[in-house]
Amino acid sequence: MDLPVADPGTERGEGSLLQCPYCDSEAMHKLAQILLPGLAAVCVDGTTGDLFRNPSAVAVDLRKEMVDYITQRSETFISDALIESEANQDPENEMPEDPFEIVSIFMDDFSSTKRNIIGHVSGWLLSDSREDKIDDFVQEMEMTRFWPVERREAIAEVLLKNVDLKTKFHCPEKYENEERLAHHKEQCTFRPVICPNDGCRATVSVRCMQDHDAACPFKVLQCEQNCEKRLLRRDMDRHCVTVCPMRPMKCPFGCDSSFPERNLEEHCSDFLQPHLLKVLKVIHKKGLSADELKDRALLLEKADDNGKLVKARDTRSLTTVVKDLEAKMKHE
Ligand SMILES: [Zn+2]
C-alpha cells in the first residue's frame, strides 16, 4: 500500500530549490516594446537644445546606463515594496503591481536624472515636438537595429521576473531536483512553443497561444469580405481594398446602388436602360422628351447587335457607343 508522501519541497529552504525559468511571452514582448521608446525619451531629453550632440551620439552610453539602472532597481524592487508596505499601511498609497507601470517608473526616474536644462523646462516635457522627436528616434533605432528586439527581450525577461510581485507573469514553480523540474517544464503552461502558423517564428507561451493566434499576422483566414480567397491576416486589409472581387464599388454611371466589384458586369447588363437614359439625356440635352428618350434607349438596345452597350464600363465609353449606334441608325 502506498503511503501519502509529504512534498519535500516545503521542508527545505527556498535557496536550494530550482525555479522554473519560464515566463509569460506576451508580457515579456510587451515589456521589450516599451524599452525602446523609454531609451529614446532619455536620449532626446538629454540632448535637446544641445548643438553639439544629437540623440544617436549618446544612445550607446545611455542604453548601458539605463539597463544597469533599471535592472538594479528591479532587483531590489520586491524587498523595497515589502518595506514600503510595512512602513505605510495606507492602502491608497500602494506600489503598482503592473510590471509595465513599474518598469516605466524606473525609466522615468532614470530619465529625470539625465535631462539637461531645456529638458527640465516643464513645457518641453508635454510638447508635441518632444513626442515627434521621440517617435522619430524610435524609428531610426528600429531601422538601424540599434537595439534589436531579441536583446531587449532578454532584458525584459529578467525585469519581468524581478518585479512580478504576484507571479502573474512568470511561473512560480520550484523543485528540489533537475529531474522534477524537467518533468514540470514539459507541461508548464508558461513553456515557450513556436507558433504553428507557417512563416511565423514567434515563440509564445502555451497559455498565450490563443491570444497570439487571434492576432498572429501569419494566420491564414477566409477573406473578410467573403470572396473565395484564403489569405494571411497581414495581407487582409490590402486585399480587401485593392483586389478582392467582393470589395464594394459605386456604380460608375452614378446609380445610387453600390455592389461588390465582381457584380459590375451583371449590374451593367441589368441596369443598361437607366444607364442609357442618363447618357442620352446629356447627348440630347433638352432636345427630346422623357418618353422619346425612353423609346430611344429601347431602340438602341435592339440595334446593338454586337452587345457593345453592355460592355461599356463607364459613362465616357457608353457615350461613344451610343453616338456610333445613333449615327448608324440615321443612315439605315
Ligand atoms: Zn513552469
Ligand SMILES: [Zn+2]
Ligand atoms: Zn504566429
Ligand SMILES: [Zn+2]
Ligand atoms: Zn476577398
Ligand SMILES: [Zn+2]
Ligand atoms: Zn448603375
